Amino acid sequence: EVQLVQSGAEVKKPGESLKISCKGSGYSFSTYWIGWVRQMPGKGLEWMGIIYPGDSDTRYSPSFQGHVIISVDKSINTAFLQWTSLKASDTAIYYCARPDRSGHFTAALDVWGPGTMVTVSS
Amino acid sequence: SYGLTQPLSVSVALGQTARITCGGNNIGGKEVHWYQQRPGQAPMLVIYRDINRPSGVPERFSGSNSDDTATLTISRAQAGDEADYYCQVWDGSTRVFGTGTKVNVL
Numbered sequence: 001e002v003q004l005v006q007s008g009a010e011v012k013k014p015g016e017s018l019k020i021s022c023k024g025s026g027y028s029f030s031t032y033w034i035g036w037v038r039q040m041p042g043k044g045l046e047w048m049g050i051i052y053p054g055d056s057d058t059r060y061s062p063s064f065q066g067h068v069i070i071s072v073d074k075s076i077n078t079a080f081l082q083w084t085s086l087k088a089s090d091t092a093i094y095y096c097a098r099p100d101r102s103g104h105f106t107a108a109l110d111v112w113g114p115g116t117m118v119t120v121s122s
Numbered sequence: 123s124y125g126l127t128q129p130l131s132v133s134v135a136l137g138q139t140a141r142i143t144c145g146g147n148n149i150g151g152k153e154v155h156w157y158q159q160r161p162g163q164a165p166m167l168v169i170y171r172d173i174n175r176p177s178g179v180p181e182r183f184s185g186s187n188s189d190d191t192a193t194l195t196i197s198r199a200q201a202g203d204e205a206d207y208y209c210q211v212w213d214g215s216t217r218v219f220g221t222g223t224k225v226n227v228l
Contacts, residue, residue, distance in 0.1 A: 035217070037165075045157070045165065045208050047217040061216045062123075095164055100176075106212040108155040108170035115164050 002026040004034075004096050004113035011119045012086050019082040020116045022096030029077040030054045033105040036070060036081050037095045039115075048094075050105050051079055059105065086120045093117050124213035126220035133226045134199045142223045144192040144209030152211040154192040156185060160205040168207075169194060199227050 007021040022034060035050035049060040053074040060070070069082040081094060093115040099107035127145040134140035144154065156169040167176050169185035172192065182197045196203050204227045209220035 037219075044206075044222040045159075045210075045219040047219060050217075059215070097165075100167070100170065106153075106217070108167050108210075109157070109165075110167045110170070110176055112164040112166065 002098075002111050004098060004111055006094075006096060006113040006116045009117040009119070011121070013122055014085075014087055014120055016086050016120075017082070017084050018086055018118065019080050020094060020118065021078050021080050022113050023076070023078045024098065025077065027098075028102070030074050031102045032098050033103075034072065034079040035097050035099070035105075035109065036068075036079075037097060037109075038064075038092045039095065040089075040092045048081070052103075052105070053077075053079070086118075088120050088122075090118060091120050123216075124211070124218050126209055126211065126218055128207075128209060128220040128223045130221075131224040131226060133228055134196070135228050136201065137198055140196040140199050140203070140225055142194040142196075142207050142209075142225065144194070144220045145190055146192075146211065147190060149190055149192050149211065150188045152187075152213070154185065154187050155210045156183075156194045157208045157210065158203075158205045159208065160202075165208065196225070199225075201227050203227055 030053045036048040038046040048064045051058045053072045072079045095115045096113040097109035098111040100110035101107040153171045157165040159165040172187040
């Protein structure tokens, strides 16, 4: 079964750093891009960026460039989303998702992780 | 930046047809994907590349795309179809999601 498993909920203070993960299984991890999507409380879906595990090629949404870091460790089939200094406005659910075609970062997202809830509060 | 506009909500009687629109400049020239998000769950792909249904998605779900409007149609609406629906395209260098539509099944 193809699936993405995400790390658990986090509660952090403003200014702290954080790295959440997304582990793929059931498919050739290195050949499918992995993307990240933010959903703030009660709001819609926002595209953050995407990474290709094969060579770590990364494309950021202009809205998130410079605010987060997307990385991958293909040896453990895991992608990461990282903040160096969290803000209260980073409070959201973060989903990882995989396109439905190998090697195509513009393809539809047919496999989604369950989401990681990140709460940033003093 | 490219924007996709959806109605905030659509109401449909049980067993009837719901149509959810997604407006964008010349969206007919782009590939549109649609996602369903039930409360408390991750999104799920229901239509890809305008008209295609992934395996496991009921035939009641269909899509179309022309000119400045893409449409997701839900026929014979069921209680389980009550959810938020998002259209999505790729615009040049980034993926863009629509504003989302809440479908209420009455």
